[in-house]
Amino acid sequence: MASYRSAQAATPTPTITVFPNPSRGQLTVQAAGLSGQGYKFRLANVLGREVRLLSFRPEQASEALAVDLNGLPAGLYFYSLLVNDKIVSTKRLTLQAD
Template sequence: MGTLTIKYSQLTGAIINESNIPTEYKLSWNYPNPFNPTTKIKFDITRNVRREMQDVKLVVYDVLGSEVVTLINESKTVGSYEVEFDATGFPSGIYFYSLLIDGNVIDTKRMILLK
C-alpha cells in the first residue's frame, strides 16, 4: 500500500498593506493626450464606510455635452483601475470624461482626439 498525506492549514488572520489602498477618489488625466485612436484612463476608488461595493460609471461626452459612450457601468471594490478608450469611428475633437461613484460626479477631465 501507498502513503496518503493530508496537509491542512488554517488562516487565522491576514495583514493588509494599507499603503496600497487609495485614500481618496481620483480621476487621472488620460494618457496619451492628445490621442489617436486609443487612450488610457486611470481612476482610484477609496473605501466606503457604508458598503464594500460601489456603483462606478465612467462616461465620455462630446463638446456639446452629449453622452457618446459609457466605458464602465458596474459595481467595483476599493482599488486602482485603468480603462482603454478606443475612439475609432469618432470624429476628431475635444471630449470630456466623468467618473461617477454611486451617482455622484467625482471629477471631469478633458481629452483631445486628433486624427
C-alpha cells in the same frame, strides 16, 4: 463652554487619470481612491452629448480600463468619473485624427 467634534477618518476623494492626452483613439483610464468599488467613465462631446458610458469594477486598485475611441471624430471631449451615479470629476480630452 467646550465643544467636541467626533473624529472621522478622512475619505480620499476619488480621482481619474486618462492617458495619453491628446489621444489618437486608444485610452487608458485609471481611477484612484475608490476602495474596490465600481465606477463609470463618461465621455461627452463639446455640446454635452454623451458619446460613451462604460461601467468598470476593478479587482485591484492598480487595474486600468482600456477604452477604444476609434470612430469618433477628432475634437475636444470631456470625460467624467461617476461614483454611485454622481459626477466626482470632469476633465478635458483632445482626440486627434490619425
